[in-house]
Amino acid sequence: MTQKTKIKAHGRSNWLGLLPFLLFCLAFEIVPIIFLLRGSFIEKTTGALTLEHYQALNHPLYINSFMNSIKLSGLTALIGVVLGTFIGYAIYRWPSRGMRETLITLSDVTTNFAGAPLAFAFVVILGLNGVITQFLMQYMHYELYPGFSIYSFSGLILAYVYFQLPLMVLLVLPAFAGIKKDWQESAQSLGADTFQFWWRIGVPVLMPSLIAGLTLLFANAFGAYATAYTLVQAKLSLVTLQIGYMIAGEVRQDQAIGMAMAILSLVIMGLSIAIYQLSTLRARRWSKS
Numbered sequence: 358m359t360q361k362t363k364i365k366a367h368g369r370s371n372w373l374g375l376l377p378f379l380l381f382c383l384a385f386e387i388v389p390i391i392f393l394l395r396g397s398f399i400e401k402t403t404g405a406l407t408l409e410h411y412q413a414l415n416h417p418l419y420i421n422s423f424m425n426s427i428k429l430s431g432l433t434a435l436i437g438v439v440l441g442t443f444i445g446y447a448i449y450r451w452p453s454r455g456m457r458e459t460l461i462t463l464s465d466v467t468t469n470f471a472g473a474p475l476a477f478a479f480v481v482i483l484g485l486n487g488v489i490t491q492f493l494m495q496y497m498h499y500e501l502y503p504g505f506s507i508y509s510f511s512g513l514i515l516a517y518v519y520f521q522l523p524l525m526v527l528l529v530l531p532a533f534a535g536i537k538k539d540w541q542e543s544a545q546s547l548g549a550d551t552f553q554f555w556w557r558i559g560v561p562v563l564m565p566s567l568i569a570g571l572t573l574l575f576a577n578a579f580g581a582y583a584t585a586y587t588l589v590q591a592k593l594s595l596v597t598l599q600i601g602y603m604i605a606g607e608v609r610q611d612q613a614i615g616m617a618m619a620i621l622s623l624v625i626m627g628l629s630i631a632i633y634q635l636s637t638l639r640a641r642r643w644s645k646s
Contacts, residue, residue: 433517434574441525464523476587532566569636576629
């Protein structure tokens with residue numbers, strides 16, 4: 358067998374290894390998107406092409422849903438980026454390697470603790486009869502409610518930040534590792550102090566990674582469903598909740614409008630992921646330099 362034949366056989370074996378993954382993507386990602394597109398543009402009774410499902414989204418309820426989702430995702434992403442960057446830097450500079458790895462593992466576990474279990478945990482801790490709520494009332498004579506409610510927009514922000522923050526920590530740690538000590542030593546030899554180094558070199562180098570983290574956290578929050586459904590349900594209108602009501606609701610059920618909302622949500626999340634990919638490519642250039 359010639360070298361060229363071996364290379365072709367190796368290439369075919371690689372494609373065979375990817376086949377289960379490609380079939381999974383086709384069945385659970387590509388095909389559902391095709392059905393969503395078709396359902397959002399097809400009139401159910403006549404089967405004709407129509408834009409009325411998208412025109413129906415001009416209703417204040419749906420506009421408010423998109424605005425609330427964008428506001429919630431933007432705020433939690435921004436909080437996650439700011440706090441996650443500082444916490445990530447503290448972990449990166451931690452002198453003990455064992456403790457540093459423990460904190461990274463904790464961040465990895467925490468970012469995957471979301472959905473209904475996370476909402477239930479917050480209800481147990483900060484609910485009307487939660488542990489912290491009762492502690493503040495009995496021992497500090499401070500009533501947390503009605504000034505704060507875990508079942509409100511502010512409570513939902515707190516719950517989202519819980520899994521957004523460790524995700525940003527995991528994203529920003531490789532960026533700090535990409536800042537070489539030689540750069541800081543060279544800057545100091547030229548008379549720059551720590552603030553000048555970070556302002557003129559460190560922050561510009563980190564900026565692509567920070568933008569990538571911001572967009573990824575935005576998409577992560579925008580697509581969240583179970584946590585919001587468990588905590589606020591009908592108290593706050595969000596895109597994911599409205600889609601669920603339209604697809605499987607009992608009172609307001611219109612699958613075509615739900616599909617149109619899902620397509621617009623995919624466009625928003627797709628743009629976020631595209632910005633994330635571009636920013637990641639820019640960040641890799643610094644790490645290779």
